Amino acid sequence: MxxxxxxxxxxxxxxxxxxxxxxxxxxxxxxxxxxxxxxxxxxxxxxxxxxxxxxxxxxxxxxxxxxxxxxxxxxxxxxxxxxxxxxxxxxxxxxxxxxxxxxxxxxxxxxxxxxxxxxxxxxxxxxxxxxxxxxxxxxxxxxxxxxxxxxxxxxxxxxxxxxxxxxxxxxxxxxxxxxxxxxxxxxxxxxxxxxxxxxxxxxxxxxxxxxxxxxxxxxxxxxxxxxDYANAEITRKLFDLHEREANALLEAFGQASEEEKRRFPVLAAYDQCLKCSHLFNVLDSRGVISVTERATLIGRVRQVACRIAKAYLAQHELASAPPQEKQAEAGA
Structure with a gap:
């Protein structure tokens, strides 16, 4: 629905x-x-x-x-x-x-x-x-x-x-x-x-x-x-590029230190995901994707969206906690 x-x-x-x-x-x-x-x-x-x-x-x-x-x-x-x-x-x-x-x-x-x-x-x-x-x-x-x-x-x-x-x-x-x-x-x-x-x-x-x-x-x-005018080949390439950028950001987030994660651009990764979703809709309106490819593209967008949700929660938990230095001072 x-x-x-x-x-x-x-x-x-x-x-x-x-x-x-x-x-x-x-x-x-x-x-x-x-x-x-x-x-x-x-x-x-x-x-x-x-x-x-x-x-x-x-x-x-x-x-x-x-x-x-x-x-x-x-x-x-x-x-x-x-x-x-x-x-x-x-x-x-x-x-x-x-x-x-x-x-x-x-x-x-x-x-x-x-x-x-x-x-x-x-x-x-x-x-x-x-x-x-x-x-x-x-x-x-x-x-x-x-x-x-x-x-x-x-x-x-x-x-x-x-x-x-x-x-x-x-x-x-x-x-x-x-x-x-x-x-x-x-x-x-x-x-x-x-x-x-x-x-x-x-x-x-x-x-x-x-x-x-x-x-x-x-x-x-x-x-x-x-x-009538959206170039299907270019639109597919744009989809791939935005997906690649989102996944690259998420990989970098996973490897970042806790301090780096606090201000990591998770929101920028989400923007890339939204671009993928819109480009999929453009391809759909052009009538250039099969039923099988449609399901595949939806799955690719969903995978990125779910990874972003997990990264957002992880970042939010870090942002809600005091920095390690302050924790150490509090325990001293």
Whole structure:
């Protein structure tokens, strides 16, 4: 199952009519984001920024993939542009996008009233619970490339999936203790519902700009690149190079002294892993990989991701412990 809110259908005609009958106010796209950010900031979430490397889902941001590891409590919220090359349609389809926007929330450990908090969050953006059918349908999640899985639900608003609600059980092949809860809001979908539009490019982005004015050219050009122009041979070589760099860094980490490990660029290795994941998606969109090769490439990315998770935890444990010199002084 693919992570996150699916981008295939923003709204069916039946769901559109339900939205219109609900008489929703329809905040602008950026006001929708600001309201959700404020809601979670008021509940002690760090407001992080989108990660500046291509990712296929908000889960791949280090603030999720790495922060859910280890025992330390953490709360974070951020918007993440998520690239899915195979979903691009040159900006000609009203509902399918090369890049869609998610708002990601991680709460570690999960609060006891998390479901109520979530419902309050959608009320904050103008969805009146008494006027709509809100359902939590079982929809467990797995990410083969991240070595991660969780149990959870898709949240349906009048039959339309708007959020993925997941309790992470494992990440990078490591069992999580405590588990974290992840909320992934499909911003494009929610905004289309609230504004009663059936074409995402007609969304009001701000008071005087439409979604299409802001993002249509990007959709057209990156769809063309992913389907028509990306050189398969070069893309494969780039995949190999980024994989090689990630593995070289991880080998160096294993051989480093404890002091060197404290500030070793494990995060840089993770960037290389993310590059591999994106390049795999580009190859997939070009239709140049077989079923067998697809499984092999996914396995290669997963192997690197799992090694990074272990290195991150090892580094984190060292960083949490006092330097050896201070330990010796304390024992003297």
């Amino acid at each position: 693919r992570k996150g809110v699916k981008s295939e259908t923003v709204k069916s005609q039946v769901q559109l009519e339900k939205a219109k009958s609900g008489k929703l106010a329809g905040p602008s796209f950026q006001d929708l984001i600001l309201e959700l950010q404020k809601f979670w900031a008021d509940r002690d979430c760090v407001l992080q920024q989108p990660y500046d490397v291509e990712v296929g889902a908000g889960t791949m941001h280090p603030e999720t993939f790495l922060r859910v590891l280890g025992p330390e409590p953490y709360r974070v919220a951020y918007v993440q542009p998520s690239r899915r090359p195979a979903d691009g349609r040159y900006g000609e389809n009203p509902n399918r996008l090369y890049k869609h926007l998610q708002l990601q929330v991680i709460l570690k450990p999960p609060p006891a009233d998390i479901q109520n908090l979530y419902l309050q969050s959608i009320q904050a953006i103008g969805i009146q619970l008494s006027e709509h059918d809100i359902r939590f349908e079982e929809d467990n999640w797995e990410s083969p490339t991240l070595g991660a899985w969780g149990i959870g639900w898709q949240v349906l608003l009048d039959g339309l999936e708007i959020t993925q609600f997941t309790y992470f059980q494992q990440c990078g092949g490591i069992d999580l203790d405590p588990v974290s809860v992840e909320l992934t809001y499909g911003l494009d979908r929610i905004a289309a519902y609230l504004q009663n539009v059936d074409n995402v490019f007609d969304l009001r982005w701000s008071r005087d700009r439409r979604y299409g004015e802001v993002r249509l050219a990007e959709e057209q050009q990156f769809s063309a690149y992913s389907f």
